[in-house]
Amino acid sequence: MSLTAPRAVIWHNMPVPLTTPHQIVLTTDERAALVALTRPTAQARMLLRTRIVLAAAEGGSNASIARDLGICEDTVRKWRRRHALRRLGGLADAPRPGRPRRFSPVARAQVTAIACELPALRGMPLSRWSSSELACETIEAGVVDDISPSTVRRWLAADAIKPWQYRSWIAPRAPDFASRAAVVLDLYARVFDGQPLGPGDYVLCADEKTSIQARCRCHPSLPPGRARMMRVEHEYQRGGALAYLAAWDVHRGKVFGRCEPTTGIAPFARLVEQVMTLEPYASAARVFWIVDNGSSHRGQTAIGRMRNRWPTARIVHTPVHASWLNQCEIYFSIVQRKVITPNDFNELADVENRLIAFQDLYNLAARPFNWRYTKTDLDILLTRIAAHESGVSAVAE
Structure with a gap:
């Protein structure tokens, strides 16, 4: 040791x-x-x-x-x-090529092409494709031997293609669509009949929001809490409905509105009187009222009725099925989000009080909408629609 x-x-x-x-x-x-x-x-x-x-x-x-x-x-x-x-x-990190590709670019293009077809054209009893259904159809068509829905979803996401979604649209059918829409867009740009609007000219957009219900929930709504969203009872009792009529000053950014039991010629006339008796519209040289083709203000009869009662007022109709040209619809979308949804009112008086109170609150900080759609954009749209319709007709023949 x-x-x-x-x-x-x-x-x-x-x-x-x-x-x-x-x-x-x-x-x-x-x-x-x-x-x-x-x-x-x-x-x-x-x-x-x-x-x-x-x-x-x-x-x-x-x-x-x-x-x-x-x-x-x-x-x-x-x-x-x-x-x-x-x-x-x-x-430095070494290059990482990854595993070899299983699918060729041609196979990927074929999968994308199938996704861009309507399922009915391939004999499938479906209204829309999903990723799993596209994967099955691709295998059935012999494009690939095997493929997962996640791979299909990733390919389509890279091309911003979502066949499981859809959006509604309306093709312009009125023969005078372009001419009527051009007048509205000119007024938004402060032009009428090729001449700029003067300081005494005003442009208003008017519309009606119908059937606003008072839905009294069977149990009181609960405010948001810790880790809890606002809760609204699903069941409710109907407390009636009313209509909200509004006029939006395009260039001044002001809204004028009123509640009525229903829409019609008389309620719209009361809205016009409410606005036309206020300054600066009472002493204006011209006041253009942009409206749709609803029964309250349709056709030449409504134009004559307006001019007889208010000589400085002039109705300008939007084309049929073109409510998106009416800027008052933008204001109504704000009202829907901020005032009506979720609908929880005890009675119609509560609905009216909140609508009018919100209107006053909105006017405190309101400003004109940043409208950028011009006649040039309209011409591009109509040209694209015409090319699409001609292509569809050629395929049908």
């Missing part, structure tokens, strides 16, 4: 020689570059690789470096070898 113990102590204190063939010797510039990479804002993986190389340059073994940095010894061995063979460039 007395002979072997000193030898063990001597052997333990002897430096362990480096067994790796990749010795790290840094130049002054390399060391400065590595030290610069140890800044706190550096990427974590680059910071670790840099510390490995700096420790190896100080003579540390793979085992000691792994122990000091709390990592695997294989990791130290890897980055020591990479730096020894490629110097600083070896610390």
Whole structure:
């Protein structure tokens, strides 16, 4: 025991020689570059690789470096070898090509083409495609041997194609659509009959929001709480309905409205009187009323009735099925979101009070809508629709 113990102590204190063939010797510039990479804002993986190389340059073994940095010894061995063979460039990530592609570009294009077809054209009793149904149809058509719905969904997402969604639209059918729409768009741009509007000319958009119900919920609505959305009882009792008539000043950004039991010629006439007896409209040179073709103000009869009662007022009709040209619809969409939804009123008086109160509140900070749709945009739309219809007709023939 007395002979072997000193030898063990001597052997333990002897430096362990480096067994790796990749010795790290840094130049002054390399060391400065590595030290610069140890800044706190550096990427974590680059910071670790840099510390490995700096420790190896100080003579540390793979085992000691792994122990000091709390990592695997294989990791130290890897980055020591990479730096020894490629110097600083070896610390960057290697190219990662990934696994070979399973599907050819032609197969992907064919899947996209199927997604752009109506299911009925392929004999499927469906109204819209889903990713799983497209995957099954692709396999059935022999495009690919096997494909997952997630792959189909990823391909379509890259092309912004969503065949499971749809949007309703109406093609302009009125023969005078372009001419009528051009008059409305000119008025929005402060032009009428090719002449700019004067300081005494005003443009109003009027419309009716019908059948606003008072739905008294069977249980009181609960306000939002911690980790809980607002709760509204599904069942309700009907408390009647009313109509909200409004006129929107396009260029001044003001709204005038009233509630009526129903729509009709008389309620619309009361809205017109409410506005035309106010300044600056009472003393205006011309007041253009842009309205749709509803029964309250339809045709030449309504135009004559308006001019007889208010000589400075002039009705301008939007084309049929073109309510999107009426800026009052924008205001009504705000009312729907902020006032009516969710519908929770005890009685009709509550509905009317809130509508009128919101109207006053809105006028405090109202400003004209940023309307950017011009006659140029209208011409582009009509040209595109005409080209589409001619293409459909050619396919049908």
